[in-house]
Amino acid sequence: MGRKLLLDKAHIEGIRYFDVYRKNGGYAAAEKALKSMSPDQVTEEVKKSGLRGRGGAGFPTGLKWSFLAKPEGVPRYLVCNADESEPGTFKDRYLMEFLPHLLIEGLLISSYALGANTTYIYIRGEYAWIPDILEAAIAEAHKNGFLGKNILGTGFDLEIYVQRGAGAYICGEETALIESLEGKRGNPRIKPPFPAVKGLYQCPTVVNNVETLAAIVPIINIGGDEYVKYGTGKSTGTKLISACGNLNKPGVYEIEMNISVEEFIYSDEYCGGIPNGKRLKACIPGGSSVPIVPANLLLTTAKGEKRMMTYESLNDGGFATGTMMGSGGFIVLDEDQCVVRHTLSLARFYHHESCGQCSPCREGTGWMEKVLKNIEHGKGKMSDIDLLWDIQRKIEGNTICPLGDAAAWPVAAAIRHFRDEFEWHVLNPDEAQRRNFGLAHYADPLPVAAAV
Amino acid sequence: MAEEKKLFKVKIDNITVEVEPGTTILNAARTIGGEVVPPAMCYYSKLQGSGGKCRTCLVKVTKGSEADPRPMPKLVASCRTTVMDGMEVANITSPEVLDARKGVVEFLLINHPLDCPVCDQAGECDLQDLSYEHGVSGTRYEFKRRTFEKEDIGEHIKLHMTRCILCYRCVFTADQLTNKRHHGILKRGDASEISTYMRASLDHTNFIGNVIDVCPVGALTDRTARFKNRVWFLKPVDAHRECSDPKCCGKVALWMRGDEIFRVTARKDKYGEVEGFICDTCRFEKKDIKDWIVEGPRKISRHSVITAGHYVGVHKPQETVMKVMDGRSPRLLMDIHSVSEVNMPQVDLSQIEGPAHSTDFPTKKGDQ
The missing domain is CATH 3.40.50.11540 (NADH-ubiquinone oxidoreductase 51kDa subunit)
Structure with missing residues (x-):
């Protein structure tokens, strides 16, 4: 306890x-x-x-x-x-x-x-x-x-x-x-x-x-x-985590920052695992603006260590393989969820909420949403994925406030980790309207080469 | 000696300059001049609080200061970042900056209508210059651009919100030059628009016309001059008058053709900023040459399209055909005037009042 x-x-x-x-x-x-x-x-x-x-x-x-x-x-x-x-x-x-x-x-x-x-x-x-x-x-x-x-x-x-x-x-x-x-x-x-x-x-x-x-x-x-x-290292004390998504027991949990992510999702004391025997596909551990990570990178870091619910451990590997603690909005996606659709709904949110003061965020967020909408609804092109990457790259860091970064990171992370799913959406537009990509290899153990 | 010590040494693109503490990087670059000056779409040195919004003036600070030499983690807006002693800044020497600027120009243009051929600002538009310099010829944007209804805000000003890049300059102008501001930004994100609440008119003050001059694009235009002529057909002339309003500087540029004044604006410097603000009476009502004391032709950079057709002191290339053909003149195969009814030899464009019109070229039918 x-x-x-x-x-x-x-x-x-x-x-x-x-x-x-x-x-x-x-x-x-x-x-x-x-x-x-x-x-x-x-x-x-x-x-x-x-x-x-x-x-x-x-x-x-x-x-x-x-x-x-x-x-x-x-x-x-x-x-x-x-x-x-x-x-x-x-x-x-x-x-x-x-x-x-x-x-x-x-x-x-x-x-x-x-x-x-x-x-x-x-x-x-x-x-x-x-x-x-x-x-x-x-x-x-x-x-x-x-x-x-x-x-x-x-x-x-x-x-x-x-x-x-x-x-x-x-x-x-x-x-x-x-x-x-x-x-x-x-x-x-x-x-x-x-x-x-x-x-x-x-x-x-x-x-x-x-x-x-x-x-x-x-x-x-x-x-x-x-x-x-309380806690570990520089992550002292306790943190409230609001867990939601495909979980048996979503809700607000106070955790001491010394438990592992795996324990948080699967133990009965906290979220109690994923309902209907589904498997974990991806997770956004700190609210919508932090990078999404696939299951294999969520549970272990790229170095092969167990990922803990601390500021440092979640950030391990930077944005290439890690994510952030953020505000503690723990969103879990199971194998039935579509990452493209999910990214679209986040992009729509940031487009809606951009204040319109500085140009990269005002124009870029709307652009990303429109491109993602095309991909999601079977009208995408392969070049759209690179275009999205380029747009987010030009928003990130060039805005007045962190909203631009917050809009860019989810898109960047989705493309970084789930590019095959985006490509599948583009190449199979009809099928993508009828079924989801599924779990694919996101929960497979990490290849050794990635652990360098 | 004591005063000299106060100056900060800043290195911008490997050019060292000494400026007063509290100067922004942009203004330090302007003391150097030339290509190291970052472009600015929203910053306006005469307006307090302006700048930081358009992000075209982003630069990279490679060394924070002498005391703290760490580079700044992100690109910074040079118009709002003050210099530190020993700061080193990379503008055009940094590929990262040029790449980011290219991105910003692309963002500014995706919702811009690009209706330059019918826009009154064309030829003196900051966005046009910026996109020629930093933009690309094609667009990757495949969607419908946002549009707004054109709006008359007041008797003299037309608001064409579709062209607006939301630099907020006009908002600051109304705040700081007039006694009450009646317009601002409504809504948010890419739906935000400059507007007056309940479509109120902006004619409540004598200085609101300056929003036309500060607008970097063609979003706010002078209704007394709209569609009258293109700027490159007009001759800018410096003039002044004794204005009764003490806040008005009275020094203007008249945009003339023959003796007719098409438009009165404040005098703009090379960064597109006015030298002094003028009142609405001077701007909109004094359209007679007798009202003004003319100082002489206004100097325009020869890179500007406005100088097209100004042949003062121009050395034209010499006729080389005669040389190449051993002194013989080329044989005329066809006289264009024998087949075409336009471009008549007897019509001289500079003699026509106002823009050329079809009635200025009488056809044979019209002659009869």
């Missing part, structure tokens, strides 16, 4: 409400931090814990906090990024829905560490019912003196506001989120300046994911040194 830090109390009846949460040891970390620690000590503790951003990029949180500019007389802001729109990712929803006070406690400690007196939760508009839950929880915390003026008699003031987004994936990018929060069109800003210097209302701002901020609570509770003992 893996140890849990975030969801260990999630099963308790009524944990959504302040009284139950408080009775079960809630807000102890806030009391500890505000009463016995200085803001710098909190930041130091987070640095010691090795906590990495859970939103997708995996940037060390303590380091990010220490970059925050602290000029005199200028307010600082903490923004909680709850704009969880990545297809396949739904972990933050679970946290906010069932443990709103955990997030608020995390926000309180983080704001204290950063010296922010105003904190915003930017939540995606589609989570229509969650702002009500959060606002009720904020009101409860207010009533009990954990928010507002002079919290716990320490002289620290904090107000938390919930702001709904209007349904744009791009507003999960931190600078677009800030623009949207300011009431403008959600276009990513050109960096530098980074938000840590000029963010919300041109003031220093830290933007963190919901899970990252919630993880601050156990770090303060057990201490950074203890937190490091």
Whole structure:
């Protein structure tokens, strides 16, 4: 049984409400931090814990906090990024829905560490019912003196506001989120300046994911040194994985980052294997924008080692043979799934969500979608596959924000690992409309030559 | 001495230049000039906050600075990246940059209608120049291009959104030159369009006409000059007048043919940027030569199509036929005017007012 830090109390009846949460040891970390620690000590503790951003990029949180500019007389802001729109990712929803006070406690400690007196939760508009839950929880915390003026008699003031987004994936990018929060069109800003210097209302701002901020609570509770003992290597602590696709038990799982991918998919404690005795074909382990990998590369790295559910192990081999931890949206495809169709639906998503600010992403995403649509519907040419490769190559890295990369990587990885399936679609257009390519050799053991 | 120390040394394509701290790579390259200047479709030095969007000015930073010599991991937009001391930049010396730029030009062109033959901007279009230099002759795009309805935004400005490359320059212009902005970007992705909310008119201010000058393509055109003439048939003339508006610089380029003024624009430098913004009264209403004090013909780069037909100081190649034929003149096999009714010898194109029309070439039937 893996140890849990975030969801260990999630099963308790009524944990959504302040009284139950408080009775079960809630807000102890806030009391500890505000009463016995200085803001710098909190930041130091987070640095010691090795906590990495859970939103997708995996940037060390303590380091990010220490970059925050602290000029005199200028307010600082903490923004909680709850704009969880990545297809396949739904972990933050679970946290906010069932443990709103955990997030608020995390926000309180983080704001204290950063010296922010105003904190915003930017939540995606589609989570229509969650702002009500959060606002009720904020009101409860207010009533009990954990928010507002002079919290716990320490002289620290904090107000938390919930702001709904209007349904744009791009507003999960931190600078677009800030623009949207300011009431403008959600276009990513050109960096530098980074938000840590000029963010919300041109003031220093830290933007963190919901899970990252919630993880601050156990770090303060057990201490950074203890937190490091969870997980492996640089992937410390626990991670929420939202597993979906062809699985017996899809859902949100908290894993300690020391289990293997194979264990996560097949063990009964987690996803419980693939239904109907089907075999694993491919998997996107970190939300739609990370590269898809075939089964053989998912379970073992190119070196022949067992692949673990850690940032490093999933990234092993780079994009040639590896993938990324991303935001933890674990999408599993069994042998009945068509990779071409799957790639098309992702390309359609990124085309729809491109903000249209910079040219490679605005024009390239639509182009990729149209070419993929042709291939999927039996009108493709062999040259289209090379064309797709060329388009994604010219989008990647040439855009303002990472959405361009996120649109390019799935297409690149699909062609890199599943080129034979694309070619089969082109060469057998009629058959491709009636049946799927099937498992092919994707689950075969890796040839020795590839293990160099 | 103290002032000299402040300058940053930057090496762009192995040419070293010293610039003030805070200068962008693009502006540092412009101090060198020539081919090392990256093209810019959205950056406009007179507009704050512009740039970074079109990605044509991407360059490779091969050495970050003297203090931190690591190269930057990705190509950077030179218009928004400031220089560091000891920075080394590769623009046209980097195949990676040229490849990326080629890709960007292709992306910009896939949804562009390429209606240059009927576009008023043709001949002075930044996108045209860019695609001649960096684009390819064919397209790999096989799908329908996105189109929009043409729209009159105000009495004087026509918006042809299909041609737009979404550089945001006009949005910044309206923000910074006029007291209230009425247009912006609606929708997102490749469906996004420049528009006014509820089709409101843009005639609320005296400076909105400058959006025509800043537009790098033919998306915003002057309705008082649309389809009147091609730019290469017109003679640009520098002129000025005492304008009552204190914000208007009053220095313009008149686009004339004979004594008729077809179009008034601000004066543009070699990067396509205006030297000073002018007001709408000067631009749209002063179309009489008596309103202006003419300074003289405007100098246009001889590489521009606008100089076609400007024969000032041109040395034509000498007639060589006589030399080759030992002094004999070639025998005329056929006089074209005996079979053709157009190109009549008695009609001189420069004598015609406005664009040539079929009525300018009277046929035999018309003569009778």
